[in-house]
Amino acid sequence: MKDMPGTDAPRGALRLMSGNHAVAEGARLARPEVTPVYPITPQTPILEKLTELQSAGEFVTEMLTPESEHSVMATAMTASLSGARVFTATSSQGLMLMHELLHYAAGARATIVMFNVNRTPASPWGFWPDQLDSLSQRDTGWVQLYSESPQDSLDLVIQAFRLAERVRLPVMISHDAFYVSHAVEPVDVPAQDLVDGFLPPFEAEFRLDPDIGRSIGAPVDQATWNQSRRDMAEAMGRVIAEFTRFGAQWGRLTGRVHAPLQLYRTEDAEIVFVTLGSLAGTARVAVDMLRRAGMRAGLVKLCLFRPLPAEALRSALDGVPVALVLDRNYSVGTGGVLHQELKSALHGTANATRVHGLLTGVGGVDVPVEQLVDLAQEFRERVPENGPIWIDGHGR
């Protein structure tokens, strides 16, 4: 997110709130008609804020509290296919319990918006920020967005509905456990009118409705299944343009633009950090420190992970000699997920950037700014390794 200079966008009242409460505020403003939720640390404050708002009459929705995230997603899916706007939130084990239905919902083109608080998958059991839970869902057909801050989270929830309903794919937004979910920051909460203007009520032309009479989900032949994925690919292919367009529109309304790929001081960079989520904030400070120290550093932050903005990545890294991918996740036996994705995005480009895959913060270990500064200096001239490089957690 960056402020758009020169706009006269009205700023709402700045309120101090946690990332999770910002999610709940964003959801409230988006007016979902059905909201199934199941509690899990560290998502719980989202659930509690929503139920609190609902019981206070400030949030009108069909709220239900099934026995599991699995049923939450089943309910969300069918509610969405019945024409309702649906929101839910989860984390880690809950998200992974939903896994089967993530495929199912996306394949049926449900337009659910789900917020996920990134948390280490068990076992061992833990509650720490790590993005493996959501990144490991990358093949399910969901659009994936990553938030860096409470304000991001609020803004992205609202835009996610617009995007989901436009391309008819479900959208998942994630933010890091505690670093974002429980960090309290000033958040601009837009007026309801503003949001209503940006996000009109949803009308699905096909839905489960006796007045329409159509059915969905029956067994298909091979060609139809094949076509369903081609159709999803086509929809995914429109996400970047649509998200860019809505981001700009949202920027005009609020002064905050959310591009698929967000660049910081990359124009003349000799080295860039590539990351997503809350690590981007740390990396941004490191960039400034490195610049002050004379190194032309920059930051490439992915707000959109699925579909991967590959073209924008190639363009952003064109001519950049070195990229340090900061992965707060580890795909066992392979490496950081973003590292793999970036390498494949850059594969075959001329004057390829030297890409280093750094496993920083896996399992939620702290990644201080100084460590990133050191890493930039250390890896600036090194020959990249194919595999990932484990970076010791600070204070270990």
Added chain:
Amino acid sequence: MDGKIDYRDDGLFCSGHVACGGCAEALSLRVILNTMGPDTVAVVSPSCTAVICGGHPMSSLKIPVFHTTIESAAASAAGVRRALRARGKVDTNVLCLAGDGGTYDIGIQALSSVAERNEDILYICFDNEGYMNTGGQKSSSTPRGAATGSTPDGKRTRKKNMIEIMAAHRIPYIATASPSDLNDLAAKVEKAKAMRGTRMIIVLIPCLPGWGLAEDSSVQTARLAVQSRAFPLVEITDGVHYRLQTPELCSPLADYLTSQKRYRHLDAAEMARLQADVDTDWSMLQQRAQISPA
């Protein structure tokens, strides 16, 4: 002849479906759909019903159907209900169609939750006492003694008592029904349709290949199940009011068992044990019916 069948068929179940010839599930589905009427949305979990409905782009059910996952039938139906309510369609019926695997086994968690929340759906379990759509393996609804693909020597444990489990949720209505009495089935569907909250009807479906039956014998086998009290017809309202339907004609359990290949390995002692199971269950139901509060 007694008791002419008299429900109205408005053609909501369409010819050309792919149920096995002689399938009692198809004819039960016909009763249920036409009794529910056109203002109904159905959720179907993987089961014989899902096959009967399919395949795309045709649908043998002339109402909107969503084919969901096997473990989430009830939750999926709740989602439809909530969305319809949010959209102001409060009178549209939401029907959930599942098999016994999707109900007694993998779907019981979601079903329990839906029942606990008293979500406004009518849940139909077509109980063919096993995973018949996958070729005939045991489920927790398979009765003791029955041979299946996964219990070739006969299941050693008893059929799960689903109606008691559901009664413990204190939902407004639970019933069992049989394709051998279509009027009774229609009446129960009609009754359930008029109620709100979670309602459940378990329909016994003798499976032709799974139970080893002749193509024309599904209804007769269901009739024997009722007459032998292997499958009692019961209504439970609010989880506490039991109405047990004593069959007009009674037949020994052996008649029911010997009509099916899945029990043909049983010896007399094993049959006697199954008769004892049936007698115990029947007397428990009788006691429940007698002590039902007014």
Added chain:
Amino acid sequence: MTGLPSPLWSDRDSSARLTGTWRSALPAYVSPPSPCHQACPVHGEIASWIHQFAQKQTREAWLTLMENNPLPAVIGRICHHPCQEFCNRTQHDETVGICSLERFIGDRALSEGWQIVPPSTQRPEHVAIVGGGPAGLSAAYQLLRRGYRVTLYDAGAALGGLMRHGIPDYRLNKAVLEAEIQRIVDLGLEVHLNRRISGPRQLRALARKFNAVFLATGASSARHLPMLDYAAPYVIDSADFLAAVNAGKPTGAGKRVLVIGGGSAAMDVARSARRLDRGVSVLALESAEQLPAQRTEVTEAFEEGVHILTEAMMTSVAAGDALGRDGVEISCTKVLFTPAHGSVEATITPVEGSEFVLRADTIIPAIGQQVDTGCWGDLLAAEDGLIGVGPELMTSHEGIYAGGDLVSMDRFVSAAIGMGKEAALAVHARFDKAAARGRHEVAEGVPFQAINTAYHARAPRNKRSSLPVVARVDNFDEVQAALSETAALAEAQRCFSCGHCIFCDNCYYYCPDMAIRKLEQGYEVIADYCKGCGLCVQECPTGAVDMFGEGSA
């Protein structure tokens, strides 16, 4: 493009998938004869009229009855009802009381005055009928309905034959008989009473004068026991005895009557004698189970105080005078009796040392009647003591048909009515080539297994009540009461309607494939969808649907 691609949404029903291709057999609606119909000597479409009656279409039921039998009120009283013996319901609980239903409907027709409408056009052919008993009346009726001119000659003073002279009033109220006969006469029957046609010359003259002749003069001479002197004063012919009883004339029987025989006639004699305050014993060769009389008759005779001595045979008779005692002394012996079975003749084996003696004032032998085959000279061929007829009931003389006791040992009124109908149909076929022969079909009757008994709750038969014994023995009032309307309807509901579609819709509703279409009256199979499972057959409560294999052709 903004919307979800519609290809994911199923948008058509499954009617384009023709599942009929799965099938190897196709059901078809059939109407196999019911076993009662098969057993009925008049082949009286029993399942049809009972169903009509059960639907409270009593007049329609009567019209169906009248297709085959013009005397339902009579037959409903006296028939030996083999239909009931073969009733499929006997394998479920008890037979349907077909006979009592026939009587109920027959009585209703009489009390309502229902008539058969004569045909609007008259045929040119003129048929003579000789004999006004059940066979002759039945033939006359069937011919009149078909437009024939019919002239009936009877030797007696009134029509009815054996029904009038041989059956006592306590079994058959003569007012009923007269009313049903009158209804036939009213169709335009030309009747010549007291006109005995005797000898070949008269018969040949009739054959020349008329287009056809139907001869039904019955078996009018008694079969004789060799050891009995029929000229003795203590012997009375059973036919004479019954005729006198029926005419209300003195019978000449003494105080103690011994009836010989085990059939209906013997019972009629015995029970009539009881009503005339005679002490009555019956001597029969058969065991109690073998007695050819109807079970009810035997039971009622017993109730009325008739002593029935079974498996016993008279060996000699000594007139009382010779021994200085009153009456006659009848020496008897117990026997083992094997009735005739097919071509095997009956055997009688006296049991040694079982001899006993009876005393009586009068002996009335009632061991059956025989035909005087010789009275027609060479005109009609005879065989085995009967007039020989072909399958069409025509005698050896072209144009002369014969029926009833003349041609058959089935000495039952219903059998005679059946033969009268058959002869009439044969005559009709002779003159109207277009007429369907309408002979009794030889198809298999509906087996019990074809009936789905789940649709027929077990229910005891609704029986006729009988007069209490004390109210019977001093009069000739009818013993068997009619069924009440409620009981009759309940009894009709018990009928399986074997082989008759009762439009219950089971086939329609039990088709999992919606492959049965309802028609205005009935159903049809939609071959495009029928998978050939046979549930419609299985769930048919009456056996009116069956599967027929479809070859690969």
